[in-house]
Amino acid sequence: MEMMQYLDETEESVDKAINRYFGCAFGELYKAGAHLLTAGGKRLRPAVLLLSAEAVRKGSAADLMQAALALELTHTFTLIHDDIMDGDTARRGVPTVHTIWGEPTAILAGDVLYAKAFEFLCTAYADDRAKVYAVKMLAKACADVCEGQNMDISFEKRTDITELDYLEMVQKKTGALYAAAAAIGGILAGGNQVQITALYQFGLNSGVAFQVQDDLIDLVASAEQSGKDRASDIREGKQTLIAVKAREKGLDLSPYRRDMTDTEIDSLIALLDDAGIIDEVRAFAVERAETAKLALSVLSDSEEKQILLDIADFFISRGF
Amino acid sequence: MEMMQYLDETEESVDKAINRYFGCAFGELYKAGAHLLTAGGKRLRPAVLLLSAEAVRKGSAADLMQAALALELTHTFTLIHDDIMDGDTARRGVPTVHTIWGEPTAILAGDVLYAKAFEFLCTAYADDRAKVYAVKMLAKACADVCEGQNMDISFEKRTDITELDYLEMVQKKTGALYAAAAAIGGILAGGNQVQITALYQFGLNSGVAFQVQDDLIDLVASAEQSGKDRASDIREGKQTLIAVKAREKGLDLSPYRRDMTDTEIDSLIALLDDAGIIDEVRAFAVERAETAKLALSVLSDSEEKQILLDIADFFISRGF
Known part of the structure; x- marks a missing residue:
């Protein structure tokens, strides 16, 4: 199967599952929680989880959809809280949660999705030992994402950020959740520790590549392509790799x-x-994608492994 | 052992464990997370978890300290986020987290403790099946607490709250986490489903009794006793059981x-x-405490069961 076809099909099945669980949200809190979740998104983290499981197991991972959703729930919870912190008013073409429901309900909506993520992860079809490992992995990733976001905020007041600082921040803020997605896929599919570590490294490095490409898109892409105002990072004084290198x-x-x-x-x-x-920034992203792909060499060849390799390339070639 | 001695000793060992893990927090985010956690507190939820485990197992539950900490971490995360929503400036005799570090870091500090709670729960000494069940239970409780807090906020704008509305709110906001504390103790100690359900009901009902007593203390106790301004609930128009009955x-x-x-x-x-x-409000609290105690009749007698019964009474007799 082609990568794009796989991503499209996964997007569709993730959307369907999200609609089943959150489409008819009852009460303001769950409506607020479902708002961004049902507003679309590329569902890349669920796709990475499912592909990683399939690459290890060499068979469908449809039974791990609950775990894949856990990653999307986690990602969405971080978006809701980030939007509050950054004071952003729009995302995915809709107003942000706190813009509609106010900050208290937005904080709680994020907190509820956070809880649901762990609940969904525990209801995946996998053995209990794997699930406990997966919960630890997700919890660690959540702590990392918080650390990364806090670094990102604190960087805005500083002018001494090095490339190493940037790398640490982006590994935590973006890389950690992709790393967890890939590793959890491997864990729940019964992979061994070598495979799990390899998948973690794949996710971590392709996640960093993804973020660096995102920074480039913000600068270079037109507003229509990116869906955001052009060069918003530079106008807001964000410490991206571009700013650090400049x-x-x-x-x-x-x-x-x-x-x-x-x-x-x-x-x-x-x-x-x-x-x-x-x-130089492009070269940095390419290097990260190559590191990600290299990590997968311990997995035996399969259609799903090839799609993972293609995803790493896609992360640095996409224009939006 | 007397209840007060047990509570004092547990408070001391929980404080010690918290200091070990969070006493020398590195970086602003973890300092912010540790701030309220290390500022004291009665550590009642950890005590309920440990006692419940001991009542089921008839032996020390010192090996479940990590799980007991998970409950205190969860409780503290909800306090940090609640203080932001309510705009409170002081708690446990110290300034609230957002007052010192600002809202973005306070949101993240809560989120980090949230992650650590699940991580700690997974590192308790118990079998994996029990841990998966415990994670589901904690996740469910977190969602309940969010729902309860959101109800509490929305109640302030309404004047049609019934006793039933109040009961639902307080079961979620306060009861759910005590329920989870007791049930998780039973789960990790290898209790059967009858015991776990009984402990859940014990925690739920004694948690409600605790909150109703808290509302009475706010009104009746002196500022020195309660550590808060007198009658702050009525002055802020909170929908407590007192306000509903009035x-x-x-x-x-x-x-x-x-x-x-x-x-x-x-x-x-x-x-x-x-x-x-x-x-009437006192009678309501007494009734909840009696319901809590009745639930424990399925457990065979033990010193720890007696302390749990005493705790239910303590929740409605304490003056601060």
Whole structure:
């Protein structure tokens, strides 16, 4: 099967399952929780979990859909809380949860999805030993995501962030949940420790690649492609790898921390391009994707392993 | 052993364990998470978990300390998030987390303790089947607590709350976590389903009794005894059982939604007392405590069962 077909089919079955459980949410709290969850999304973390299980087990992982949902629930809970912290008003083309229901209910809506994630993980068809391991793995990932988000927030006030700081932040904020998705797939499918560690490394590194590509898309893609305002990271003074590398090269981006016209953004891109920064950031993402793919060499070949390899490439080639 | 001695000794060993894990927190996020956790507290939920395990197993449950901590971590996470929602500035004699570190870090500090709760629960010495059951139970309790807190917030805008609404809210907001504490103790100690259900009902009903007594303390106790301003619930228009019963009897408390002198509070108490409200609320708490104790009749007699029975009585007799 082609990667795109797999991702489309998984998106459809995840959407169906989410609709079954959260489509007719009862009460304001569950409506608030279901709001972003049912507003779409590429469902990449569930896909990585299912593919990892299938690559280990060499057979369908449809019975692990509850665990795949647990990852999407976790991801959505972090989005709801992040939107409060960042004061964002729109996501996935809809108003953010706190914009509609207010902050108290939004905090609680995130907390409820957090609980549901652990509940769903425990109802997957797998043996209890694997489930306990999976719960520990998810809990660790949640703590990592919180640490990463807190680093990200604290970075905005600092001007001494190194590439190493950036890497640690993005490994935690984005990499950890992809790592958990892949590893939990391996765990629940009965994989051995070598396979589980390999899948964890695959998820961690492709997650970092995904985030670096996201930073590039924010700068380079048009507003229509990305669904966000162009160059919002630079305008908000975010410490992305682009900003870190610019500072290392003596390029001061702080004058761009303001509204810019399209022409101004274009000349800023040209400036960063001339300094070699965009190429270096791309190379960084490519290196991470290669590391991710290399980790999978311990798995025997299969259609699903190939799709995982393709996903790592997709993460750094996608334009939106 | 006497109940008070047991509670004191458990408080001490829980404090010690918390200090071991969170006493030298590294980084702002973990410092924020440890702040309320290390600021004291009666550690009643851990005590209920350990006693329940000991009553089932008829032996020490010291090996379940990690699980007992999971309950305290969960309780503390809900306090941190509640304080943000309620805009409270002090708790346990120290400033609230968001007052010191700001809302974003406080949200994340709660989220980190939430993750740690599940991690700790999974590291208790118990068999995997029991741990999976315990994780489901804790996740369900967390969802209940969120629902209860959301009901509590929404009640403040309403004037049609019935006793049944109040009971549902308080069962979720306070009862659910005591229920989970008792049931998880039974689960991890290898109890059968009859014992686990009995312990759940014990925790649920004694938790409700605890909360009703808390509402009475808020009204009747002096500021020195309760550590809070007197009659803060009535002054803030909270829908406690006292407020619900007052409305049922045609007593309008809304004029008291303001600062009051001690003399004014004393005459308000006299008014509520004359209408029989304080006696009725006390009777309600007593009934819940009796229901809690009755549930334990399926457990064979032991010192620990007796302490659990004493705790139910303590919950409705304590003055602070």
